[in-house]
Amino acid sequence: MSLGHKKVCYPGLPCYRITARGEEGQDWLAASERSLEKTEETRLVSNLPLYLAYVVTALGLLGAFTAIYVYITPYHELALIRAGNRTAAFSLGGVLIGFGLVLASTVAHSVNLLDMALWGGVALAFQILVFLLAALLLKELRAGIEADKHSYGITLAAMSIATGLINAGAVTY
Structure with a gap:
C-alpha cells in the first residue's frame, strides 16, 4: 500500500502534515487540499x-x-x-x-x-x-x-x- 505525505501551510493558519494511504487516501488528500483553498478564498471574501x-x-x-x-x-x-x-x-x-x-x-x-x-x-x-x-x-x-x-x-x-x-x-x- 502506498503512503503519501503532504505538508500544508496557509497564511494565518498553522502548518500541518497529512498522511494518506492507498489510492483512496491520495484522492482524499487532493480533495482536502482543494477544500482548504476554498475555505481561504471564502475567508478573504467574507472579511x-x-x-x-x-x-x-x-x-x-x-x-x-x-x-x-x-x-x-x-x-x-x-x-x-x-x-x-x-x-x-x-x-x-x-x-x-x-x-x-x-x-x-x-x-x-x-x-x-x-x-x-x-x-x-x-x-x-x-x-x-x-x-x-x-x-x-x-x-x-x-x-x-x-x-x-x-x-x-x-x-x-x-x-x-x-x-x-x-x-x-x-x-x-
Whole structure:
C-alpha cells in the first residue's frame, strides 16, 4: 500500500502534515487540499466588508483631523499650498503623515471597529495638541510659514511625525 505525505501551510493558519494511504487516501488528500483553498478564498471574501469598514472609518478620521487642523491653524494652508508655498506643504504633509502613522497602528491593534474609532479619536486630539504646543514653542510660526521659511514647516512636520510615531507605539497596548 502506498503512503503519501503532504505538508500544508496557509497564511494565518498553522502548518500541518497529512498522511494518506492507498489510492483512496491520495484522492482524499487532493480533495482536502482543494477544500482548504476554498475555505481561504471564502475567508478573504467574507472579511472584505470588515476591511472596507476599517478603511472608511480611518479615512473619515483622517478627513476630520485634516478639517480640524486646517480650521485651528492661524494661516490658510490650502491657499498657501495652491500659491506654491512649500513650507505650508511640508507642515501639512508632516502633520498628515504623523496622524496617519497613529491611525495605521490603531487599525492594526484594535480589537474591533469601535475600539479603533475611539483610539483614533484620542490620537486625533493628541496630534492637535502637538500643533498647539509647536505654536507656543515657535512664536513666529504663522509668519514663518506664510513667508515660506522652510525651517518652520520642516520643524512642525518633524514634531508631528515624531510624536505620531510615539503615539502609534502607545496605542499598541
